[in-house]
Amino acid sequence: MFKPITWVKKDPEKNNVFWPSDELKKRAWVSDESIYAEATKDPVAFWTKLASEGINWFKKWDETYRWEPPYYKWFVNGKLNVSYNALDRHMKSWIRNKAAIIWEPEPPDEKERVLTYFDLYREVNKFANVLKGLGVKKGDRVGIYLPMIPEVQIAMLACARIGAIHNVVFSAFSGKSLQERMLDAEAKVLVTADGYYRRGKQINLKAEADRGVEGTPIQKVVVVKRTGMDVNMVEGRDQWWHELMKNAGNYCKPEVMESEDILFILYTSGTTGKPKGVEHHTGGYAVQAYWTTKWDFDLRDEDVFWCTADIGWITGHTYSCYGPLMCGVTMLEYESSPDYPQPDRWWSIIEKYGVTVFYTAPTAIRMFMQWGEEWPKKHNLNSLRILGTVGEPINEEAWLWYFYKIGGGRCPIIDTWWQTETGGTLINALPGIGPFIPTVAGRSFPGTLHDILDESGNPVPVGEGGYLVQKPPFAPGMLRDIWRNPERYKEYFSAYGEKFYYTSDGARRWDKLGDIRLTGRVDDVMKVAGHRLSTAELENAITSHEAVVECAVVASPHEIKGEVPIAFVTLKGGVEPSDELVKDLMKHVDATIGPTARPHRTIFTEELPKTRSGKIMRRILKSLVRDEPIGDTTTLMNPESVERLKKLVG
Ligand code: AMP
Numbered sequence: 001m002f003k004p005i006t007w008v009k010k011d012p013e014k015n016n017v018f019w020p021s022d023e024l025k026k027r028a029w030v031s032d033e034s035i036y037a038e039a040t041k042d043p044v045a046f047w048t049k050l051a052s053e054g055i056n057w058f059k060k061w062d063e064t065y066r067w068e069p070p071y072y073k074w075f076v077n078g079k080l081n082v083s084y085n086a087l088d089r090h091m092k093s094w095i096r097n098k099a100a101i102i103w104e105p106e107p108p109d110e111k112e113r114v115l116t117y118f119d120l121y122r123e124v125n126k127f128a129n130v131l132k133g134l135g136v137k138k139g140d141r142v143g144i145y146l147p148m149i150p151e152v153q154i155a156m157l158a159c160a161r162i163g164a165i166h167n168v169v170f171s172a173f174s175g176k177s178l179q180e181r182m183l184d185a186e187a188k189v190l191v192t193a194d195g196y197y198r199r200g201k202q203i204n205l206k207a208e209a210d211r212g213v214e215g216t217p218i219q220k221v222v223v224v225k226r227t228g229m230d231v232n233m234v235e236g237r238d239q240w241w242h243e244l245m246k247n248a249g250n251y252c253k254p255e256v257m258e259s260e261d262i263l264f265i266l267y268t269s270g271t272t273g274k275p276k277g278v279e280h281h282t283g284g285y286a287v288q289a290y291w292t293t294k295w296d297f298d299l300r301d302e303d304v305f306w307c308t309a310d311i312g313w314i315t316g317h318t319y320s321c322y323g324p325l326m327c328g329v330t331m332l333e334y335e336s337s338p339d340y341p342q343p344d345r346w347w348s349i350i351e352k353y354g355v356t357v358f359y360t361a362p363t364a365i366r367m368f369m370q371w372g373e374e375w376p377k378k379h380n381l382n383s384l385r386i387l388g389t390v391g392e393p394i395n396e397e398a399w400l401w402y403f404y405k406i407g408g409g410r411c412p413i414i415d416t417w418w419q420t421e422t423g424g425t426l427i428n429a430l431p432g433i434g435p436f437i438p439t440v441a442g443r444s445f446p447g448t449l450h451d452i453l454d455e456s457g458n459p460v461p462v463g464e465g466g467y468l469v470q471k472p473p474f475a476p477g478m479l480r481d482i483w484r485n486p487e488r489y490k491e492y493f494s495a496y497g498e499k500f501y502y503t504s505d506g507a508r509r510w511d512k513l514g515d516i517r518l519t520g521r522v523d524d525v526m527k528v529a530g531h532r533l534s535t536a537e538l539e540n541a542i543t544s545h546e547a548v549v550e551c552a553v554v555a556s557p558h559e560i561k562g563e564v565p566i567a568f569v570t571l572k573g574g575v576e577p578s579d580e581l582v583k584d585l586m587k588h589v590d591a592t593i594g595p596t597a598r599p600h601r602t603i604f605t606e607e608l609p610k611t612r613s614g615k616i617m618r619r620i621l622k623s624l625v626r627d628e629p630i631g632d633t634t635t636l637m638n639p640e641s642v643e644r645l646k647k648l649v650g
Contacts, residue, residue: 028432039446069498138163147196170312175211259283269534277483288477293323359388391530399438423477564600
């Protein structure tokens with residue numbers, strides 16, 4: 001292994017503040033501080049330049065930014081195709097023969113798969129023809145319910161190629177969750193697999209997919225043979241991927257898409273019981289995905305980039321698919337568990353492929369901390385150059401462990417704040433500029449503007465906390481609507497009026513440079529092991545169990561997962577609480593949402609604290625599980641319930 005370079009240096013004045021080393025500054029795409037001021041002076045002009053330089057357009061746009069509150073458009077009348085940008089344009093250069101995806105299967109004795117950009121191009125073209133053959137047209141919705149196998153990127157890019165709107169559903173979500181999303185999106189075709197590996201076991205995904213298709217408009221199901229396990233195939237509806245691909249033509253002309261045509265819908269949790277279909281549109285999303293990938297991770301031709309996010313989440317869409325591929329980068333993809341066969345699997349993968357840039361979640365870092373530093377120590381991780389985190393606030397201890405034990409004290413940590421709604425990263429330090437400070441994400445990406453407001457809408461001073469908002473011009477990759485639910489879209493622009501996109505995140509202004517510390521969600525959305533879950537969705541799931549009358553779910557802090565759901569459950573008369581019932585409730589949650597949503601603790605209670613109008617006071621339950629002062633209980637209909645609950649919570 002080559003001699004590792006020290007990419008960061010310690011601030012001589014402040015402990016645990018780091019800056020890029022001269023080597024990093026020299027190498028980085030961006031290392032001149034003035035980029036922030038230049039971009040802020042005229043963000044629209046800034047993005048115009050980035051859009052022209054980063055993306056191949058079939059036709060240039062007429063108008064860069066149009067704002068008709070609460071809607072905005074970018075690159076109006078520009079024409080492009082994202083699969084063309086991820087593939088075709090690389091066919092004319094040496095990148096054609098470079099590894100696009102290195103795929104590591106979970107079974108350690110199974111061989112890896114390497115797809116060059118040309119391989120990926122050919123497969124995407126073929127699958128685009130398959131989709132067309134199944135009757136999929138521009139604007140149709142295609143469900144994708146696949147594990148982390150290269151077919152997932154192939155399917156997404158094939159949709160993008162023909163202008164179909166993909167709707168990827170996390171493969172660990174239940175069939176019922178899939179069904180809900182397919183119904184809302186009115187999907188025509190579903191792409192799934194027989195199964196996948198999880199900690200050495202074969203998981204039957206097809207059985208869940210069958211449940212998910214029931215009662216939806218899906219007419220055709222394409223099934224990837226991943227494990228070869230025995231699955232049910234429905235005559236006339238289900239077809240094997242490999243059989244359809246055998247006769248598919250190897251070129252499919254990319255559809256000419258309008259910049260504001262929908263590229264994909266991705267469902268995410270909000271504060272109500274129903275997930276919302278966040279819409280991302282073609283041109284703006286492509287521009288933000290391309291430039292944030294390139295600049296945040298400072299990617300070069302020789303890099304091997306590994307983003308561990310599952311494709312079912314926005315991080316997977318932007319940084320395990322579109323961003324790296326548009327940048328022509330070699331991307332690593334791993335099928336499954338970090339601790340199989342041993343807790344050093346990830347580190348062994350980094351060593352095996354010489355991963356240079358690694359992007360993961362704080363919850364994973366904390367899990368590895370718990371397993372012990374002996375596991376990463378077994379491996380030579382000197383290839384690493386840049387480390388990234390995303391998904392939730394990172395605590396100082398985890399940041400420092402990641403920095404020293406994984407990065408060897410040499411690699412900057414790029415803590416990226418963003419959301420499903422924002423399409424790409426928005427607040428983080430840039431590798432060539434810094435500073436890198438534990439728990440502080442950094443500054444707004446050049447050309448984007450954020451503020452932190454108090455309850456009345458006044459910006460807070462340095463050192464103070466408030467609510468994070470984005471100011472116009474809204475970043476190009478931001479959501480354009482909520483699928484068939486404009487009312488929910490409008491909510492983002494209602495808290496502080498149409499001039500502010502409200503993030504629902506708490507934040508603190510860190511310093512005069514503009515650095516921001518994010519402090520977590522301020523609404524009823526939890527981040528459990530980095531996964532976004534709605535308390536209302538979980539409450540609906542639990543309440544739909546036959547033994548339950550009423551339920552309230554609140555998030556409680558957790559050492560490894562960041563937050564975990566605690567369920568307060570009132571049972572029907574005559575039903576006794578028992579361990580068996582708890583198990584049954586878990587099974588019910590698995591089947592309704594998926595195992596990621598399982599309550600960490602279920603507390604049975606005869607009554608919940610309520611206002612006189614009958615509303616459950618979640619604020620009180622939250623304080624109870626966090627061991628915080630309860631505050632005013634005078635508005636409660638049943639204040640005595642609080643004392644009883646205190647004893648139950650313990
Ligand atoms: P999702 O839409 O699933 O990506 O979740 C978005 C939410 O994750 C944000 O609203 C934040 O609460 C949280 N989040 C994402 N990245 C970070 C980060 N780097 N620091 C703090 N919170 C984060």
